[in-house]
């Protein structure tokens with residue numbers, strides 16, 4: 001499993017954990033809901049409230065930046081026009097041409113990743 005997949009999985013687990021905590025917290029509070037002005041009895045979770053969501057394997061598409069490798073480019077020589085005593089122009093080499101290493105252009109590629117989502121209990125009653 002790649003570190004990226006592990007990170008994603010962790011964030012999903014954290015999210016699931018937060019949902020689970022929320023459901024438990026709401027189970028402990030007595031909510032006095034009113035429907036059409038009539039007070040409803042506080043909801044108490046029963047075993048039928050929960051449903052087992054089986055583990056899933058998801059395939060997700062992710063755009064990943066791939067940096068370019070180093071490239072060698074030719075930097076051309078620099079010449080300057082000088083005039084000799086007769087007034088005729090001549091090209092004088094100021095700086096020789098040379099090869100220079102520059103970072104290549106990166107690009108985005110779309111990669112498929114398999115994501116294992118563990119099974120979990122989920123409250124379906126809305127409380």
Ligand SMILES: [Zn+2]
Pocket residue numbers: 043044045046049123125126127
């Ligand atoms: Zn319930």
